[in-house]
Amino acid sequence: MPRLINKNGLSLMELMITAVILLIALGSLLFTFAKCLLLNEENNKLVIATNDAQMVLEQIRGEPFANINAFCQGYNPATFNNLIDENVNCAVSASGFTFRTVDVQITWTERQRQRDVTLSSTFSTGQ
Numbered sequence: 594m595p596r597l598i599n600k601n602g603l604s605l606m607e608l609m610i611t612a613v614i615l616l617i618a619l620g621s622l623l624f625t626f627a628k629c630l631l632l633n634e635e636n637n638k639l640v641i642a643t644n645d646a647q648m649v650l651e652q653i654r655g656e657p658f659a660n661i662n663a664f665c666q667g668y669n670p671a672t673f674n675n676l677i678d679e680n681v682n683c684a685v686s687a688s689g690f691t692f693r694t695v696d697v698q699i700t701w702t703e704r705q706r707q708r709d710v711t712l713s714s715t716f717s718t719g720q
Contacts (some may be wrong), residue, residue, distance in 0.1 A: 635703065639710060641675045642699040648714040649681060649697045658718045661685055661693050676701035691718045 603611075649668070662685050670681035682698040687716045695715045700709040 636702055636711070638676055638701065638708070642679075642701060642708075642710045643712065645673050645675065645679070645681070646697040646699045646710060649683060650695065650712060650714050653683075653695055653714075653716070658716060661695065661716060665695065675697075676703075678702040692716070 649670075653661060653664055665683035665685045668681065668683050670679075672680055672708070673679050676699075679687045679699065679701045684696045684698075686696075694713060695716060696711055696713045698709055698711040700707060702708070
């Protein structure tokens with residue numbers, strides 16, 4: 594008469610397979626969590642840089658139209674130290690006598706690589 598297999602417990606092989614599957618699932622979740630933390634940090638720095646560029650554009654908006662070029666050429670970004678190696682570049686291009694387009698570029702270093710964001714706005718004499 595054949596011997597019946599005891600179905601009351603799990604064999605060692607079944608336990609090992611279950612443990613491997615569980616480790617793979619937990620490892621995948623841990624990797625996803627770590628990646629989300631890094632993306633959150635990158636997005637936070639991008640928001641900071643965008644806010645800094647917006648602040649520069651708001652300062653330019655407060656200047657008279659005739660002073661926009663001089664303001665951008667002599668702009669001193671001493672107030673910006675939110676990001677590592679943060680630099681502010683302001684460029685003005687003329688679009689006729691009544692319009693000026695201003696590009697504000699913020700550059701910074703993030704995990705040994707250069708990142709940047711640029712905001713543009715067009716100003717007019719209001720006439």
